Amino acid sequence: MTNPELNLSSHLDAAYGRTMDALYYANLLARHARDAMTNLSPEPGKPSFVLDFRTSNSDIPPLARTQFGIEVARYGLILALAHFDRFVLDLAVLDGLVSALVASHGQLAVADAMAFESRVRTVRKNQSVAEELHKLAGATNANVASGMVWFRGLYAIRNCLVHRGGIVGVQDKRLLEGVRWRRLALTLNGGELRGEPPLLIEEGGEIGVKLDDSSRSWSEGEGIVLSLEELQQMLYSLFQLAALLVQHLNVDFAGRLGLPLPTGPNLPTT
Numbered sequence: 001m002t003n004p005e006l007n008l009s010s011h012l013d014a015a016y017g018r019t020m021d022a023l024y025y026a027n028l029l030a031r032h033a034r035d036a037m038t039n040l041s042p043e044p045g046k047p048s049f050v051l052d053f054r055t056s057n058s059d060i061p062p063l064a065r066t067q068f069g070i071e072v073a074r075y076g077l078i079l080a081l082a083h084f085d086r087f088v089l090d091l092a093v094l095d096g097l098v099s100a101l102v103a104s105h106g107q108l109a110v111a112d113a114m115a116f117e118s119r120v121r122t123v124r125k126n127q128s129v130a131e132e133l134h135k136l137a138g139a140t141n142a143n144v145a146s147g148m149v150w151f152r153g154l155y156a157i158r159n160c161l162v163h164r165g166g167i168v169g170v171q172d173k174r175l176l177e178g179v180r181w182r183r184l185a186l187t188l189n190g191g192e193l194r195g196e197p198p199l200l201i202e203e204g205g206e207i208g209v210k211l212d213d214s215s216r217s218w219s220e221g222e223g224i225v226l227s228l229e230e231l232q233q234m235l236y237s238l239f240q241l242a243a244l245l246v247q248h249l250n251v252d253f254a255g256r257l258g259l260p261l262p263t264g265p266n267l268p269t270t
Helices: 008-039 060-066 068-103 110-124 129-138 142-164 173-177 228-257
Strands: 179-188 207-216
Touching (some): 008 068, 008 228, 060 068, 068 110, 068 129, 068 228, 129 228, 142 179, 142 228, 179 228, 207 228
16 A cells, blocks of 8 residues: 555554554563562562661561562553554554545645644544544444454553552443453363463364453452453453454555555454
8 A cells, every 4th residue: 555655554564563562562571470479579679778668567568579460460451551542543643644645636745744643643642542443443344343342341441450549449330340352262172271381182182263252340349450361361352453453444545545455464353
């Protein structure tokens, strides 16, 4: 999808690549935290003279140690969604540039494109990410619309973590009612394989992959605790949604600009 001065597909790929890096990074942080748990001391390292303060609560040191993996998993989701926000804004800029190209009959100078990008980022940076997703594809693509259900649920968890320290309040209606996200599982002869790889299986079985949705709800006053497996499923859900968005926009941009449909490897679908 090439304009003499703008290759939209390459920009879509770059935005997608940055987001995949962020999701992988968040996943690795949580995995490192899990593996480090058994080696954590009550108070690590040497205290700083300036920051060597104490409280009268003796429960704090063991709590910080035992909660370490939980807090990193929470942060992993917050970090992943922050990068997903940026990803959606990048796509919104490209969508706006396509509209400008259509309006100008394919003639848009680099300087004009850069000025247009700056305006779009300024105007749209404070808009709802879910609303932006709906504008980009949720209103027209059924797969993306399904993915937005996962996104809204994960963002509801993020809001509770950021604004209420992970303690579910009455305003966290989605969490009280239940949220969903995408889950990938391996099967053997139709039954789900559980446990961590490598898995030992008997010869002659049929291995498959299935996709379904996980769901979970919290009670008011309950603290949000995410297992490593749950976090990985949530990151996979974001990966799926990002792939679907890029797949949709590649075709959409080509159609709006009157260009041949893009070719390449198939992206995951729901």
